[in-house]
Amino acid sequence: MATNPNQVTEDGYVQPVVDVPALTRLLDGEHAALRDKVRAALVEHAGLLVDADEMDRDEFRDRVRDAVVEMAGTGLTASHFPTEYGGGGDFGATVAAFETTAFGDLSALVKIGVQFGLFGGAVLNLGTKRHHDAHLADIAAGRLLGCFAMTETGHGSNVQAIGTTATYDVATGEFVIETPDDSARKDYIGNAARHGTMAAVFAQLVVGGPDGQPQNHGVHCLLVPIRDEAGEPMPGVRIRDCGHKMGLNGVDNGRLWFDGVRVPREALLNRFADVSADGVYSSEIESANRRFFTMLGTLVMGRVSVAGAGISASKVALTVATRYADRRRQFTTDDDQPELLLLDYGQHQRRLFPLLARTYALHFAQDGLRRHFDDVFSGRATSEQVRRDLESKAAGIKALGTWHATRTIQECREACGGAGYLTANRFTALKADTDVFTTFEGDNHVLLQLVAKGLLTDYSSEFGDMSQFELVKFVAGMAVDQVVERTMAHRLIERLRDVLPGDDKWNQESGLLDPTYHLDMLRFREEHMVAGAAKRLKRGIDAGLPAGEVFSRVQDHVIATANAHVERLMLESFIAVFATLPHGDNRVALGLLCDLFALTTIEADRGWFMEHNRLTGNRSKAITREINDLCRKLRPLAVDLVDAFGIPDELLRAEELLTWQ
Template sequence: MTTTDARPADAPTGAERPAAPDPVTAASPVATVRPTGAGHARDRAADEPRVAVPALTDVLLGRYADLRRGARGVVADPRFQRVEGLPVSEHRARVLDQLRTLAAEGDVLRAFPTRLGGADDHGGSLARFEELVAADPSLQIKAGVQWGLFASAILHLGTERHHDAYLPDAMSVAVPGAFAMTETGHGSDVASIATTATYDAASGEFVVHTPYRAAWKDYLGNAGQHGTAAVVFAQLVAQGPDDPRPVNHGVHAFYVPIRDAATGEFLPGVGGEDDGLKGGLNGIDNGRLWFDHVRVPRTDLLDRYGAVAEDGTYSSPIASPGRRFFTMLGTLVQGRVSLDGAAVNAAKLGLVIAVTYGNQRRQFAGSSPTDEVVLLDYGEHRRRLLPLLAETYAATFAHEHLLAAFDDVFSGRDDTPDSREELETLAAALKPTSTWHALRTLQTCREACGGAGFLTANRLTSLRADLDVYVTFEGDNTVLYQLVGKRLLTRYAQQVGGDPADIARLVAGQVADAALHRMPLARAVQTLVDAGDARRSAGQLRDPETQRDLLADRVSTMVAELAQALRPARKASPEVAASLFDAHQHELVQAARAHAELLQWEAFTRALDTVPDAGTKQVLTWLRDLFGLTLIERDLAWFLVNGRLSAGRARTVTSYIERLLLRLRPHAQDLVDAFGYGPEHVRAEIASGAEAGRQAEAREAQRAARASGTEPVPEPKPRR
């Protein structure tokens, strides 16, 4: 310990201490990525379960394993990999080139109709895109802009005429396109955008117009530089023969050319500017657009859900303007689904790097006489990394569930209003959870690798910078959690059923129960509280039913309490109701997060049944337990305040976590290896074995010096 008190200001290193000879691993640097087990010999007993890594990789790759492997082949190709340090203009040009090469070679058009060269494979298409984050997040997101938003809007909001006219060039990236929805003044509130498209029956054209600066389209990928067309969202205004005045039919999408492909100049009436440098994703040319009375043919309204006849008569297959609006926007859920998957993949890459390095890098144990312990054999290092590994597994399995739900809806196999709402709620719950998890994981991994983690060559900082905006785009995470919270409240009211007053009474009863700190609901929880022995209760915490009951009870109780707390809003003035809602916004967000975590836990638990190998299943069960217990520990105060856990039981949560960390530690490398990434995907010097190689060289030099007999002797201790 004594020597850790010194670090120069320009030494951005982690908690390192020096290498010293290690007879076990000196001969074989490769072996050092396996734990040496110093101090944890009992974990290496003969009956210790082993992870069957390749089989676990299959489980993790899931339903679309072949497509994912194909996409990783793309990622392994240097043509698609990020080159660090490029000037922005070159990075942008490179990513555009990559996009066109992908279109030609990359099997990235699966979501499009078979007749146009696609495969009508929606889930498989997303699975492939999610893998591209390992090449360069800019490539993943630019692909998302081009195919997931621009072309997808033509596909889902347009009709066959638009598909024939515009999809081929959108698919091939002959026409890079922007998705012009967001305005500087309106982010989440798409319904209130101010751009208008007014039908002029005399000419048979729409006039697209930006009324003021706040209505400029903003943050649009492909708008800053490359886009030659855009799908522009605008308030559709038309006046049919029977309309006494022009009518605003709400937000619709229009296909609008914006730049001359040959010169790159804006077309007449179109203007804009580059959003400039960003905190990440600088391979994408985000920008702003405005329109000054730009005329487009009537037929360039993407008219699947709303059409205007030559005489200005509006018609739609969906009579309700509100439902029409949400139907149109509902086609965009795929963005959230793919961000969820990409974020989990980024977290995996971070953990591969940090765990591999943590298994090589050695430092003295300050207070320990046994020297040169690898980082992962330090308690705090395990504490920082392994729960993130457990959460990454949970997020992987939860994403697989989300992707299946997405494919069920978009393939038409299960496309009902209910299943669409379920899909949207699921995506709104998981996307915030996984994107925040990715940032936390990448940052913790960066710190766990010390100064080496700060070097761009080791990838962690760039991945983190690129992933940063994932938490606020495609639906700001906090806004999405509120959406989930409100759906939970609605669902609660539906389940309770009957008269609203009855609901309120029922909720009131439950809350009173909780306030008295009695046990509600769950049998296992009851048992847990009654049990007196700490060891026994740790055993109970290992029981999946106990974990589920605790986590599920938390969600249902929070929702019931919220419903009760918000009840007076129904009869209050608008101001008071708003105040009341505002006062509980934080709890609403918390309830949504708890719901998302329960979804992850359930997905992890279901996945255990798909693991054929007994040893692997045992290790994954510990990992699931670590995930469940980590969730419970994180919200321990809630369980205590609400009487779900006694103080004595609460103490066992933490001690059981410590035991699980020790159990899992020998398997950490297997668990990250099972993600299935090779060096061509990881591309980080510190995860390459170089550290172990340097240690071996140092050991050999020290050995030779000792053998030479000329080594200096230490300064004698002064006489007292």
């Protein structure tokens, strides 16, 4: 419980007092006990955060491996595996553990993600019982370290076009894995350079057709040994270290080539497709595109987890910067008075508190995403609609969450001045290690296009089989009214039909702190953008332009639409949590943060709202004044609000920032 008593300001405002342990329990949610176990395990390995700067690369990598294997022994890293293989059958618990692990060394976090989420997830979700029995227990215990070999030098996001091939040889009952050229080499593969002994290799599956001619059945995944027991590359496997990186140098990223490597037919992860001994390909999913998207959809845990990791890294940065600003003094307004604390300056509040509010909003959206993920992968929710919705939310929150981390860490570093630039104070590692979050598990711009596709087609059955260019033609063939009718925009438009352009009647119907007003603003922006994107696509096709050019011209609009959609989801998640809270000081504190997130989101896009007659100049100025007032009200609560994240001091690694007097 915070020690400051309730205070009443001159205008009668009663300053709330944050119950920090209760707020931590709210943030930790249903997996609070698990998160506490992870915190304790991280403290045991907190030396990694300090020693990483002193060790050479191989020593650092081996220390990270040892930490990962030790954590595997606690059962905290593979909770999503079935109980018979050493897990707990709880997908949500694995995501919660991963989010919390991001408070510690991020090389260890990423290696955990590669080993148990990507490699282990491929075996679990794409394989069948024969693969589970052979490998899952060893993967869960860290005895079998593996790689997720999807990305190629020439193909990152466009997985369907990868060049690696797996050709079935009916005479021997083996698949032959081949890297045709350097653009098809597997690149940036975690665990490949030093520790991995097996790889889940994604390749074009080539099997003889009915006429005896080779037929490409698209991308499938096979398990391929890459090292022998002595740690030497297997015959036909070439391995090269990717070398020093901007960050995450405790992860042994490497490149893989396969020169006629043979693996048995059973190496194919055959949940969705199989090849018989005599070379007959079969799958219950007839469409190659739908089969591909179904396969990738089972691997969505990576995006869900990276989103949570980015948000957790933001929490670390904000905790350090806020605590520092509550200790560090600079300048005075009166020679007889002590210098002011940084956090007492309005501009410093403006720098940190909107980021804090957005972090809380992202946390609640991520928590909803984690529950959604658990429902789908536990089998409680099975409809195609629910699965598509999960994939879209995972893509959107991952994009906005990791961009937020990059922005927040930079702002917090600057807010700590020169002290924030010292390697000893964690920001060096935070900046370097999270920078790649914006591009791995999907480039953020590509992910937002995925979100927009779903919005434009309302997750219609046609969506799963479409490329982006086919989508353009599909939307252009729809009546634009059909797109609008699926949204809430038409309802808002009906409500506004009697409001003349430029009139601020609509804006004045609600107070600035009315959550209905906040939601209406963000919903109107989203749905107006959806309809506008559809109109632009149709107009381009009607003008006879090629689909690719039409899509290129509309990309900025598409990405803005997806961004608006995710911000609306974030606000809805925040308001939903707020509505469940009992009356009391914590409810008041979260209400201030929720209002701040909503108003700063509107303020950041005030130009759009003004262009579309949803905001007047006077109303815009009033929003800015209200934001400044919210920041002043949050000032006495700020340290408690970051302490509620529950990050152990040992993991902040900011002694010089936080311990000096």
